[in-house]
Amino acid sequence: MEPALIAPAHYTVLGIPTLLFSLLIPLVGVGVFAFIMNRRVAPLLKAAPDSRFDDIAGRLANVVKIWLGQWRQPRYMTAGVLHILIFFGFLALAVHTTSLVFVGIFAGFSIPGLGGGFGHLYMIVKDYAATVVLLACIVAAVRRGILRPERYAVPAKYGQDHTAEAVFVLALISLLMITDSLFEASSVAAQVQLGQQGEYLAPGTLAWLLKNLLLDTPRETLQTLHIAGYYIHDLTFFFFLCFLPMGKHFHVITSLFNVYFMRTEKGNVKPVRYGISDEQLDDLDTFGVKKLEDFTWKHLLDFYTCADCGRCSDQCPARTVGRPLSPRFISIKGRDLLFRNYPLRGEAPAAEALIGTVYEEDEIWSCTTCGACEEECPIGIEYIDKIVDLRRGMVDEGMVPQSLQKPLKAMEKRGNPWGKMEKKRGDWAAAAGCEVKVVADGDSAEVLYFVDSFTSYDDRMQGIAQATARVLTAAGVDFAILGKEEKDSGHEVRRFGEEMLFQDLKKHNSEMIGEAAVQAIVTADPHAFNALRHDYPGLPKVEHISQLVVRMVRAGRLSLLPIDDPDKVYTYHDPCYLGRHNGIYDDPREAMDALEGIKRVEMEKSRDRSFCCGGGGLMLFYEPEEEERMAVLRVKMAAEAGATVIVVACPFCLANMEDAIKVAGLEGKMEAVDLVELIDRHLAPQP
Amino acid sequence: MEILVCVKRVPDTAENEFTINADGSDIDRDDLVYSVNEWDNYAVEEAIQIVDRVGGKVTVVAVGDEDSEEVLRREMAMGANDGLLLADPAFADSDGRGIATILKGAVEKGTYDLILTGAQSDSGAGQVGGMLAAMLDIPYASLVDSIEVVDDQSLKIGREIEGGNREMNSIQLPCLLSIQTGINEPRYVGIRGIRKVASVEIPVLGSAELGIGGAAVGSAGARVKRLDYFVPVLGAGAEMLEGSTEEIVDKLIELLKAKGGLK
Numbered sequence: 001m002e003p004a005l006i007a008p009a010h011y012t013v014l015g016i017p018t019l020l021f022s023l024l025i026p027l028v029g030v031g032v033f034a035f036i037m038n039r040r041v042a043p044l045l046k047a048a049p050d051s052r053f054d055d056i057a058g059r060l061a062n063v064v065k066i067w068l069g070q071w072r073q074p075r076y077m078t079a080g081v082l083h084i085l086i087f088f089g090f091l092a093l094a095v096h097t098t099s100l101v102f103v104g105i106f107a108g109f110s111i112p113g114l115g116g117g118f119g120h121l122y123m124i125v126k127d128y129a130a131t132v133v134l135l136a137c138i139v140a141a142v143r144r145g146i147l148r149p150e151r152y153a154v155p156a157k158y159g160q161d162h163t164a165e166a167v168f169v170l171a172l173i174s175l176l177m178i179t180d181s182l183f184e185a186s187s188v189a190a191q192v193q194l195g196q197q198g199e200y201l202a203p204g205t206l207a208w209l210l211k212n213l214l215l216d217t218p219r220e221t222l223q224t225l226h227i228a229g230y231y232i233h234d235l236t237f238f239f240f241l242c243f244l245p246m247g248k249h250f251h252v253i254t255s256l257f258n259v260y261f262m263r264t265e266k267g268n269v270k271p272v273r274y275g276i277s278d279e280q281l282d283d284l285d286t287f288g289v290k291k292l293e294d295f296t297w298k299h300l301l302d303f304y305t306c307a308d309c310g311r312c313s314d315q316c317p318a319r320t321v322g323r324p325l326s327p328r329f330i331s332i333k334g335r336d337l338l339f340r341n342y343p344l345r346g347e348a349p350a351a352e353a354l355i356g357t358v359y360e361e362d363e364i365w366s367c368t369t370c371g372a373c374e375e376e377c378p379i380g381i382e383y384i385d386k387i388v389d390l391r392r393g394m395v396d397e398g399m400v401p402q403s404l405q406k407p408l409k410a411m412e413k414r415g416n417p418w419g420k421m422e423k424k425r426g427d428w429a430a431a432a433g434c435e436v437k438v439v440a441d442g443d444s445a446e447v448l449y450f451v452d453s454f455t456s457y458d459d460r461m462q463g464i465a466q467a468t469a470r471v472l473t474a475a476g477v478d479f480a481i482l483g484k485e486e487k488d489s490g491h492e493v494r495r496f497g498e499e500m501l502f503q504d505l506k507k508h509n510s511e512m513i514g515e516a517a518v519q520a521i522v523t524a525d526p527h528a529f530n531a532l533r534h535d536y537p538g539l540p541k542v543e544h545i546s547q548l549v550v551r552m553v554r555a556g557r558l559s560l561l562p563i564d565d566p567d568k569v570y571t572y573h574d575p576c577y578l579g580r581h582n583g584i585y586d587d588p589r590e591a592m593d594a595l596e597g598i599k600r601v602e603m604e605k606s607r608d609r610s611f612c613c614g615g616g617g618l619m620l621f622y623e624p625e626e627e628e629r630m631a632v633l634r635v636k637m638a639a640e641a642g643a644t645v646i647v648v649a650c651p652f653c654l655a656n657m658e659d660a661i662k663v664a665g666l667e668g669k670m671e672a673v674d675l676v677e678l679i680d681r682h683l684a685p686q687p
Numbered sequence: 688m689e690i691l692v693c694v695k696r697v698p699d700t701a702e703n704e705f706t707i708n709a710d711g712s713d714i715d716r717d718d719l720v721y722s723v724n725e726w727d728n729y730a731v732e733e734a735i736q737i738v739d740r741v742g743g744k745v746t747v748v749a750v751g752d753e754d755s756e757e758v759l760r761r762e763m764a765m766g767a768n769d770g771l772l773l774a775d776p777a778f779a780d781s782d783g784r785g786i787a788t789i790l791k792g793a794v795e796k797g798t799y800d801l802i803l804t805g806a807q808s809d810s811g812a813g814q815v816g817g818m819l820a821a822m823l824d825i826p827y828a829s830l831v832d833s834i835e836v837v838d839d840q841s842l843k844i845g846r847e848i849e850g851g852n853r854e855m856n857s858i859q860l861p862c863l864l865s866i867q868t869g870i871n872e873p874r875y876v877g878i879r880g881i882r883k884v885a886s887v888e889i890p891v892l893g894s895a896e897l898g899i900g901g902a903a904v905g906s907a908g909a910r911v912k913r914l915d916y917f918v919p920v921l922g923a924g925a926e927m928l929e930g931s932t933e934e935i936v937d938k939l940i941e942l943l944k945a946k947g948g949l950k
Contacts, residue, residue, distance in 0.1 A: 282882060398765070398874025405875050410702050412878065413720040419702025421718070500878035 004190035004198075005223050007107035008230045021231055022104030029238025036245045036344060043293065043300055043342050049274045050296035052261040059260050062380070067259040072378040076311060078143070082136045083378075086173070089133030090252075093180070096126045097237060100180070104234060120200065127181070127205035134177040134206055141170040151310035158329045162248070162308055169249050172240050177206065179236065182229035185210035186222045193219060246339075248308040255379040258305040261298050262380025266371070267581035268534040270296070270385040272392060272499055281500065288392025288497060291351050292337055295386065302381040303338055306331035312373035312383065317612040318366045322627035325366035327373040327383045333358050354390065361399055364390045366624055368615030369495050370576040375608050384495075391497025404496065407621045412501055415487030415508070416453040417618065425451075426483035428462035434473040437480035439516045445480035447472070448518040448540075452528035453488045454616070454651045460658070461651040467680035468524045468545055474683045475552040479522070485512045491531035491577075492617025506536055513539060522548055524676050526577035526650045527616050533582065544578055545676050546588040546649050553594045559684040562596035569599045571643035572675075573634065573657070574610035575650035588649050588675050595682050603641040611637065613660075616652030631660030635670055649675040688743035688836065690734040691799040692767065693790055693819075694727040696751055696758040697809035712916055723758040726805025728765075730866035732873040733834060734803055735766040741836050744768045746797065750778060750789050759889055764880035765873070775893035780906035787818035788904050792897030794823060801842075802863040806830050816865035826862040832870045 011018045052059075065071045070087055073080035095111060102109040114122055144152065144166045154161050184199070185207045191198035192215060201208040214222060244252050251258075271278075272287055274296070289295050312327040313319045319326045337358050341348050355361055367387045374382055394400065400408070407417030414422060428451075429436035437443035449468060455461045472479045490505035513521070513536075523529050524545040532542045543551075552558035572592060578584045585607045592600055605611045614630040615622075635657060638646045648654050657672035664670075698705070698714070699722045708715045723731075734745040747762040748771040749755040759770035773789050781789065794802060802820075806829060807813035813829075820827030832853070833845035839860070846854050847867050858864075894901065902908055928935045943949040 282879075287879060395875060395877050396879065398876065398880075400875030402872055405873075406701060408875070408877075409699075409722065413699065413702055413722070419699065419720070421704060423718075498877055500882070504878060 003107075003187075004194050004196060005187050005219070005226045008104045008227055009107040011223075011227050013227070018227060018231070019105065022234070025104075025231070025234045025238055026101050029241060032242045033238075033245075036242060039342055039344050040245050040250075040304065043338055044297040046293045047295055047297040047300050048289075048293070050261075050270075050298045051274045052298055055264050058264045059262075062262055062264070063256065063260050066262070066378070066380060067256055070378070072376065075376065075378075076309075079140075079149075079309065080378075082140050082143075085132050085136040086140070089129040089136070092126055092129035093133070095122070096180070097176075100183075100230075100233065101237075104230060123199065124202045124205075127184075127202050127207045130177045130181055131204070131206040134174055137170045137174045137177070141167050141174075144170070151314045152308075155326070158326070158332070165247050166308075169240075169243075172236060172243070175236050176233060176240065179229045179233035181205070181207040181210055182225055183233060185214055186226040186229060189214035189217065190219055190222045190226075193222075245304075248306065250304045251307040251379060254301060254305040255307075258298075258301055259380045261301065263374075263382055263385075265534075266583070267530050267577070269388050269494055278503055281503065286393075287396040287499065288394070289386070289389040290353055290355070290393040290397070292334075292341060292354065293351070294393065295334075295389065299382065299386050299389075300334075300338060302386075303331050303334035305379055306335060306381055307379065308332060309378070311376045311378065312381070315372040315376045315609065317370060317372065317614075317630045317633075318368065318624075318626075320611075321630050321633065323366035323624050324360060324363045330359070330363075330383060330386065331381060355394060355397075355399065359390060361394065361401070362625060364394065365401060365404075365622055368576070368612045368619055368630075370612035370615070371580040372576075372609070372612065375580050388495055388497060391495075392499055393497070395497040395499075401622065403621050403623045404618055407618055408493070408496075408498055408501065411488055411490075411493060411505070415505065416457060417488065417621065418453075418457060420457050422484045424484075425456045425486055426481055428456060428465045429469065429481065431462075432466040432469040434470050436469050438483035439480050439512070440483035440485040443480050444517065445478045446519050447477050447479040448513060448516050448521045449479045449481050450489070450513075450521055450523040450525075450528050450532060450542075451481055451486060452523065452525045454620075454655075455525055456486070458651070458655070461655065464524050464651050464654070464674050464676055467674070467677045468522075470680050470683065471545065471549065471558070471676055472522070474686065475548070475558045477522075477548070477552075480516065480518075482509075482512050482516065489525075489528040489531040489535075491527040491535070492619065494531075494535060496618050502535070510536055510539070524649075524651070524674070526575045526582070527652065530577040530581055544582075544584060544587075544649070546578070546591050547584065549591045549676070549679055550587045550594075553591065560594050560596075560679065561682045561684050563598040564681065566597045566599070568644045569601055569642055570645045570647055571601050571603055571638050571641050572606070572647045572649075573603070573613070573638070573653060574607055575648060575653050576610065576612050577616075578649055579610050580608055588647075591675060591679060592647060595678070601641050601643055603637050603643070605637060613648070613650075613653040613656040615656075616650065620652065620655070629656070629660055629663060631656035632664045635660045635664050635666055635672075639666060639670060644670060646670065646672045647675055647678060648672060688737060688741055688800045688839075689798060690737060690743060690745050690801045690803065691794060691797065692727065692731045692734050692745060692747050692762070693802070693804045693815070694731065694747050694749050694758055694762055695724045695805070695808045696721050696749065696755045697724045700809070707917060712913065714916075721754070721757070723761055724805050724808040726807060726866060726868055728762070728805075728873050729868050729870050730803040730805050731762045731765055731767055732871045733866060734801075735874075736871060737801075737834060737836060743800075746771055746799075748773060748790065748793050750774075750781075750786055753891075756889055760881055760884050760887070761876050763884045763887060764876045770887070770889040772889050772891045773893075773897065774891050777894050777901050777905045780909060781904045782909035782911040783812050783814040784818055784910060785904040785908050787815050787822055788908070789897065789899060790815070790819050791822045792899050793892065794819070796892070796897070800839075800861050802861070804863070804865050806865045806867050813865070816863055820863035823863070826858050827864070828856060828858055828862070829865045830867045831864040832867045834864065834870070 008018050008022055070084045073083050099111045188198035188211045201211050244250055310328050316327050369384050410419035411417050426438055437445050451465050455465045487505050487508050490502040494502035520540050521542045529544045532539055572589055611634050612630055646657055654672055654674050661670050698719045702720050706715045738745050745767040746769040747759055747767040749759050750773045752774055763770050773793055804816035828844055830847045831844050832847050835843040837843050842858050844856050844858055928938050
């Protein structure tokens with residue numbers, strides 16, 4: 001059968017065979033792309049080491065779920081669905097687009113395996129994919145260009161608006177879809193005109209629509225459209241390929257790798273330097289991230305990968321209350337610096353300190369390490385380790401706000417941030433109303449109750465310690481506290497960048513816990529819980545009190561009374577270090593539901609989208625610039641959910657919520673209580 | 688510029704609970720934690736910043752026993768180049784003039800363009816800086832809250848005045864300034880910084896090296912002697928307002944009006 005139109009491989013224009021373009025465009029395109037990628041990879045090779053080559057199965061599972069399965073996309077439904085359509089459209093079109101490059105050289109080329117019936121089926125799928133991608137691009141362009149959701153706005157201090165780049169790329173993709181379909185449709189239209197059996201075009205597809213429009217078009221015009229469609233597609237494709245590494249669409253290439261290498265453990269903090277043990281830390285010349293190349297290669301890859309979607313910042317409590325931090329711009333500013341310091345051509349500017357130029361001190365101190373950004377990022381970008389590394393760098397240079405210097409020094413001298421006397425650490429036990437054994441006094445027990453500083457010393461939070469002791473007693477748990485030998489867990493000390501002080505605290509506590517010779521550890525403070533679980537290697541099993549309560553209720557070892565105030569409406573606020581960082585969402589809810597007759601509602605932002613109360617540990621001392629307190633927003637969210645009691649499972653949440661209820665003027669309408677206090681209040685009398 | 692900063696190791700007021708010892712001569716010093724006197728810390732930071740701007744060297748000096756080495760190291764971790772410990776059993780129980788005499792001995796062993804002290808320390812006397820300047824016969828300014836190096840002959844300094852006013856002065860070098868807190872934001876000294884200077888040698892000078900006779904310092908030379916040390920008995924007159932926040936505020940406003948505090 002004669003082809004209805006001359007293929008690009010055989011066509012000539014002005015006596016020049018277009019085959020020449022078919023060869024040149026891919027050659028130049030791939031050459032330029034390779035050159036750009038070589039420059040882009042250069043900083044990764046100079047970056048700090050990172051340990052991402054373990055847990056291959058877990059990493060592949062992440063790729064399948066988060067990258068291929070687009071798992072996190074529908075958390076933002078409109079944008080998510082649009083992205084899923086474009087993503088799968090791209091995957092479907094990838095094979096065809098590759099084969100098209102060869103069609104320009106060998107007319108009639110087809111990828112092995114796609115020549116026969118399966119090939120026809122594939123072409124139908126691909127035509128629908130192209131149509132769907134085009135429609136999704138149009139909707140996306142309207143959204144970005146006209147509707148402009150607030151999340152994409154660029155505050156003035158972060159530079160120019162990014163809409164033009166986004167819409168330009170959507171236009172490029174649309175052009176690819178249109179020219180691909182035009183190339184095919186013009187050919188089929190010509191075949192139909194000649195009475196030949198043309199390639200089947202599925203009804204409703206863009207190619208089908210174009211074919212029907214072109215049925216009466218003269219053959220010479222069809223020939224022109226066929227060739228023009230092909231070469232515009234070819235040019236656009238290679239231009240797009242080379243444009244990807246120039247901006248936010250780099251994620252099209254890097255996201256697969258970024259998701260493969262994303263963190264597989266939560267709650268932990270990266271070591272100061274991978275490959276350096278805690279004992280070798282003294283030998284390091286410098287600590288933390290001070291200049292761009294001090295970041296690990298994965299963290300630089302994060303910068304390249306950021307798609308500028310703004311979900312991190314939309315969820316970030318610090319940004320929400322107007323603190324000078326927006327995680328999205330941690331990435332965008334980092335990426336722009338990478339582009340600037342590793343230009344495609346010409347000399348790189350001299351490397352300078354990040355703090356004071358690209359990032360500001362207050363920006364980096366504003367983070368509560370709540371993890372909402374990382375939970376949300378659809379492509380596995382990390383922030384907490386970067387923030388901690390930048391803080392390590394600042395601590396090493398002495399750049400620590402005065403408000404944090406005092407508690408840090410007190411921690412060094414007395415093991416608690418207020419500088420209170422060590423011997424008073426266990427004083428709360430006297431008023432607990434039950435026996436509290438103290439390891440420091442020579443007692444021993446099966447379980448260690450690790451109280452931590454806030455619960456030990458704060459007048460209000462001692463109520464949590466006493467409630468915990470009574471609940472443990474009621475459940476028949478043989479427990480003891482370390483007493484004056486307990487020091488702060490150092491959870492925030494580490495996350496605020498004072499690694500060596502953390503190491504001292506950890507060493508001391510580990511020794512004391514070791515000497516206590518217990519079989520398990522329990523705590524009511526999620527920060528201590530997280531520290532003991534992730535920062536202290538080799539400890540016995542660590543449980544949060546909410547887990548223990550549920551276990552004891554299930555085992556029938558703890559009996560609870562029906563709710564004492566059935567008219568009140570309870571809501572549970574997930575503490576960051578219990579929920580997001582440790583995945584404990586259900587136990588506290590189950591513990592509450594064990595109180596018969598309790599009315600419990602959920603806030604809109606709950607579980608892994610819980611909104612941080614403002615932070616714990618050293619964050620209590622930091623004086624941020626902000627328009628509103630996080631906890632004030634949070635108690636308002638509880639009120640909106642119809643709750644009258646906000647239940648927390650963390651002393652810091654409790655302190656922040658109780659303050660916020662006063663600030664928000666909700667006194668008498670809203671109250672805050674810790675879960676263990678609630679359970680303690682409902683302990684059935686012992687027979 | 689060669690700068691000498693005098694620092695003192697004091698019990699940390701933020702991290703201790705103070706009680707008077709059994710014989711009523713001093714606070715109970717078991718179970719206390721110590722740190723560098725807060726004002727002195729600002730003085731060291733200021734000295735480091737001056738040297739960062741115009742070059743030179745910062746030396747920190749302390750009068751005390753071997754425990755004072757800890758504060759010297761902390762200040763060296765901060766960025767002071769050298770430390771100097773003035774220790775001798777004969778220095779014990781010196782009064783302010785005695786301390787100034789000991790420091791004078793150290794100053795005369797070097798060539799310093801500028802000497803800084805904290806405005807005061809734990810005992811609150813605020814006298815050593817002025818006395819030391821007088822003994823050295825150099826210009827002195829107190830409660831300094833800004834320093835600008837004009838040239839190698841003079842400084843422009845700001846001083847805090849009662850009532851929130853400030854004045855600017857020109858002062859000839861060499862001189863002695865007592866530093867007020869708030870002049871800067873002292874940098875943080877981490878555990879890592881302290882460890883880095885842990886093995887640096889700190890020279891110790893005693894009365895012989897400083898050429899100070901026993902009668903001039905210590906309890907023998909002290910012309911001011913402590914007679915008693917106690918916590919004053921709480922006087923009457925404190926009134927606790929009770930009730931809800933609003934009621935308390937109303938009562939407070941009423942009281943302030945009644946006593947003329949609010950018009």
